[in-house]
Amino acid sequence: MKLYLRYGSHSEKDYFEKMLRFFDGVVFASNLLESTPSATVSLIARFSGEKQRISYYIDPMTYSFGEFFDYKTGEIWSDLDWIKSKTKKGYSIKSSYQKLGKALGDKFNNAIVKEKSISLSDLKNPDFRSSVCQSSISYQKNRVTGILKKDKEFAHYADSLPEPSIILAPYFFIQPGLEKEWIKVTKDIITDSLKYENEKLYIKLCFDKSLLLNVDLLSEIIELSKLNIKGIWIWVNDFDEMTADENLLSSFKELITSISLNGKEVYNRHGGFFSLILSKMGLTGMSHGVGYGEKKDIMPILGGGTPTVNYYFPALHKKYGVPDIERSFNDLEILDANIFHKKICDCAICMGVIKGDLKNFKQYGETHLATKSSKRKTQTPAAAKRARFHYLLARLNEKKLIQDSEVDIIISHLKKSEVISTLDYFSYTSKHISTWIKVLEDN
Amino acid sequence: MEYRWEVDLYIPLKKYLKNKSFRFLEEEVGFFERRIDVYGFSKIRNETIAVEAKLRNWKKALQQALLYQLCSDFSYVAMPVEVFSLIDLSVFERNGVGFIGVYPSGRCRELIKAKPSSVLKSYYRDELIPLSREKGR
Numbered sequence: 001m002k003l004y005l006r007y008g009s010h011s012e013k014d015y016f017e018k019m020l021r022f023f024d025g026v027v028f029a030s031n032l033l034e035s036t037p038s039a040t041v042s043l044i045a046r047f048s049g050e051k052q053r054i055s056y057y058i059d060p061m062t063y064s065f066g067e068f069f070d071y072k073t074g075e076i077w078s079d080l081d082w083i084k085s086k087t088k089k090g091y092s093i094k095s096s097y098q099k100l101g102k103a104l105g106d107k108f109n110n111a112i113v114k115e116k117s118i119s120l121s122d123l124k125n126p127d128f129r130s131s132v133c134q135s136s137i138s139y140q141k142n143r144v145t146g147i148l149k150k151d152k153e154f155a156h157y158a159d160s161l162p163e164p165s166i167i168l169a170p171y172f173f174i175q176p177g178l179e180k181e182w183i184k185v186t187k188d189i190i191t192d193s194l195k196y197e198n199e200k201l202y203i204k205l206c207f208d209k210s211l212l213l214n215v216d217l218l219s220e221i222i223e224l225s226k227l228n229i230k231g232i233w234i235w236v237n238d239f240d241e242m243t244a245d246e247n248l249l250s251s252f253k254e255l256i257t258s259i260s261l262n263g264k265e266v267y268n269r270h271g272g273f274f275s276l277i278l279s280k281m282g283l284t285g286m287s288h289g290v291g292y293g294e295k296k297d298i299m300p301i302l303g304g305g306t307p308t309v310n311y312y313f314p315a316l317h318k319k320y321g322v323p324d325i326e327r328s329f330n331d332l333e334i335l336d337a338n339i340f341h342k343k344i345c346d347c348a349i350c351m352g353v354i355k356g357d358l359k360n361f362k363q364y365g366e367t368h369l370a371t372k373s374s375k376r377k378t379q380t381p382a383a384a385k386r387a388r389f390h391y392l393l394a395r396l397n398e399k400k401l402i403q404d405s406e407v408d409i410i411i412s413h414l415k416k417s418e419v420i421s422t423l424d425y426f427s428y429t430s431k432h433i434s435t436w437i438k439v440l441e442d443n
Numbered sequence: 444m445e446y447r448w449e450v451d452l453y454i455p456l457k458k459y460l461k462n463k464s465f466r467f468l469e470e471e472v473g474f475f476e477r478r479i480d481v482y483g484f485s486k487i488r489n490e491t492i493a494v495e496a497k498l499r500n501w502k503k504a505l506q507q508a509l510l511y512q513l514c515s516d517f518s519y520v521a522m523p524v525e526v527f528s529l530i531d532l533s534v535f536e537r538n539g540v541g542f543i544g545v546y547p548s549g550r551c552r553e554l555i556k557a558k559p560s561s562v563l564k565s566y567y568r569d570e571l572i573p574l575s576r577e578k579g580r
Contacts, residue, residue, distance in 0.1 A: 308476045323475050323510040330562050359566060365475045377473050424538055425509040428502045 001276060002267070002285030003399060004055075005392075006293055007032065010039055014385075015290045019392045020047055025055035025165060027287055033058060033143065034103055035096035038154075041147045045157040057166035058143065060136045063206055064097060065108050066172040067117045069299055071238075076175065078117040082299075103143060105135025120178065123185045126192075133192040136170040141197070166202050168233070169193035173298050174207040183220045190227050204233040204269065206298045209244070212236065212251040222258045231265025231284065240295040241274040242318055242432045249274070249439045257282045270296045273317035274436055276402045277410055281443065288395075291319075291388035308379045309387040311364045312394045314345050315420050316430055319391075322365030327425050334358070347393040353386055364390075411440055444547050446523055449480065452496040452545050456481055456521050459543070459551035465492055467576045474571070479511055480521075484572050491515045491568055492557075494543065497522050501530045508540045512560040514567035519543050519557055527554050 002024040007016060009032065020026055026047055033040045047054045068077040083097045093101075093112055101112035107128060111118050123129050141163055148158040169189050174182040190203055203224065211217050225232055234255070239248065259266040260282025268275045271286035272294035279285075288294050291309045310319035315332075325344075334340050337354045340361070344350075354360045364387050367377035402410065414437050421430040446452055457468050465483030472482040481494040493511035497504035497520065504520040511518045520535075524544030532555070535542055541557030 321475055321477070321510075323477070323513055326513055326564070327510055327562060359564075367473070367475065379476070424534055425506055428506055 001279035001283070001399060001402065003395070004267075004285060004287035006287050006289045007040075007043070008289050008293075010036060012290050013043065015388060015392065016043070016047065019389070020054055021052060022392075022396055023054075024285065025057070027057055027059055029059050030061045030104070030139070030143075031064070031094075031096040031100050033147075034099035037147045038151055041144050041151070042154055044144055045148060045154050045161055048162060049157055050160055053162070055165035057164040057168070058140045060104065060140055060168055060170065061100065062104070062108070062118075062132070062136055062170040063172050063204075063298065065101070065104075065111045065118050067119055067175070069173060069175045071299065074177070078119060080111065080115050080117050104139050105131065107132045107135065118172070120175075120181055120185060123172070123189065124181075126188075129185075129188060130192050130195075132170050133189060134196050137167055137193060137196040137201075140164055140167050165200065166230075167197045167200050169201060169203045169229075171204040171206060173237070174205065174211070176208045176210055179207065179211060179214075179217050180220070183217070183224070187224060187227070190224065190229055194228055198228065199230070201229050202231045202233055202265075202267075203229055204235060206235040206237065208237045209239040209248055212239075212248050212255065218251070218255060218258075221255065222262070225259040225262040225264045225266075229264065231267065232259055233267045233269050235269040235296075235298060237298040241272050241436075242295075244435070246435050246438050249435060250442060253278060253281055253439060253443075260284070270294055273398055274432075276398055277407075277436070277440065279402060280407050280410070291384075291391040308365075309384040309391075311387055312391040314394050314397065315343075316417055316426065316433060317398070318430065318432065320426075322362050324425060326361065328420070328423055329358070331423050332420065345390070345394065347390055347397070349386055349390040349393060353390075407440060407443065411437060414440070444549065446498060446545070446547075449496045449498055452498075452521055452523075453481060455545050455549040455551055456494060456496060456543065458549070460492065460494070464488055465490075469574055472571060472574055474511065474514055474567070477507065477510065479507075479514075479571075482515065482571055482574070484576060490517065491572060492517045492519065494519045494521050496520075499526065501526055505530075505534060505538075505540060509538055512538075512540070512562050513564050514571055516559055516563060516568070517541060517557040518560060519553075521545055521551070523547075524552070524554075 493515035539558030
């Protein structure tokens with residue numbers, strides 16, 4: 001099972017410097033690369049250069065230049081509003097996307113200049129589509145070394161830096177109601193892209209969870225895996241392993257298995273523990289962020305503040321607030337630090353936070369008034385950092401557990417978790433364990 | 444009176460709690476990322492009380508109240524009285540969470556008596572008492 005970490009922002013650099021070597025690869029979003037080219041390529045050179053040789057790839061984010069599907073109304077918006085931000089002059093396309101548009105090639109740049117998204121009908125045009133494929137693949141293969149060569153400090157890395165391990169064909173959201181047309185266009189995109197990359201071409205399939213329950217459409221998706229690509233990244237919109245029902249999870253599992261039976265690698269762009277388990281059923285790997293990113297909607301919800309980084313509770317494979325975990329101590333007979341480390345977590349972070357006194361566990365939820373004008377307390381950066389490092393260590397432990405266990409052992413492990421999930425303060429929000437067991441037992 | 448918002452429950456609730464000797468009361472008290480709707484302290488009894496007010500979702504209210512047992516001697520859910528017939532009594536009783544029914548008239552009645560919290564952490568209680576004493580007169 002390959003675990004990729006998604007590099008979200010440079011505030012996460014410390015986590016990657018300390019932990020990336022334990023993971024299988026790193027994903028950089030192209031809009032981050034364009035907004036901070038020197039900083040990003042210097043990291044790529046450090047992580048993936050001769051010393052560490054960690055796999056990386058650049059996510060071209062081509063879907064951002066596509067149409068926005070409004071779930072409330074079913075309308076399709078083509079004004080690229082979702083990549084705009086408010087400026088003194090009104091709303092304009094974010095500078096990172098303006099730069100990305102220029103770097104990705106003419107068709108993307110034109111979309112930015114005209115503030116008009118790339119549409120399904122655009123992609124049906126062979127010349128247009130070929131240009132999109134050629135330029136976005138060229139971008140992924142050459143952009144990083146191109147930036148390195150211009151930087152006096154890092155130019156010498158350019159020749160020795162390996163190419164990205166994954167090249168993605170341009171990808172767009174397969175809109176509900178137009179799935180067949182989008183799948184056809186995706187097939188054409190793959191065919192065109194293979195002219196520019198035929199050794200490590202992957203396709204990213206972004207679709208709504210409703211597609212998982214449509215047998216015909218699923219067959220068409222699976223047919224795509226018979227093309228001459230190396231693998232498929234799956235990104236399901238509005239899909240959360242924690243809350244998806246048995247039908248959705250079963251269907252997702254079947255899709256993974258079917259693609260892998262066609263001899264192709266298959267990855268989940270946003271996954272958690274359930275996806276780790278699916279490595280036993282064909283999933284090659286998955287990615288997520290540092291303490292977040294186990295689910296993500298393709299059509300974004302705009303706005304919102306910085307969420308609290310809750311404690312990842314290994315017993316239930318989910319994040320909870322500190323009070324939720326502490327509330328369980330009595331029922332789980334966790335009376336002191338030693339028992340906590342034995343039953344819950346003995347990672348270096350938990351050992352360092354608790355320091356022999358269970359009362360210190362609350363440091364994971366430490367809060368403060370962030371600014372002078374703040375009225376509401378938020379999590380301290382130090383607490384968020386502890387939680388994120390713990391999350392990464394817990395994830396690595398889970399990976400080992402899955403690698404070392406057969407499915408029946410994993411199910412036994414989940415049944416022990418299920419007992420905990422039925423405690424009253426967990427039961428209303430922790431039905432995922434029972435659902436996972438049903439899906440896995442149905443294998 | 445029909446209660447349209449949760450905050451509409453606060454006035455009758457606080458009046459009721461004051462009559463029960465919880466003279467120091469504070470609304471929306473922060474407890475980690477959550478906010479306890481009403482937190483009170485009784486100097487006479489040296490007891491604290493946390494109340495989660497909700498209009499309909501008793502399960503969510505109960506879940507919050509269970510967490511507030513960490514920081515309060517007694518933990519209650521307060522809801523319009525008609526919701527009482529919908530709740531799972533056994534869960535409340537099993538965990539020692541109380542239920543206060545709020546009538547349209549503004550009258551409140553304890554329909555399930557809370558038990559003293561068996562998971563109380565004194566360090567949380569000690570942090571919250573001053574808040575209710577400072578602001579909640």
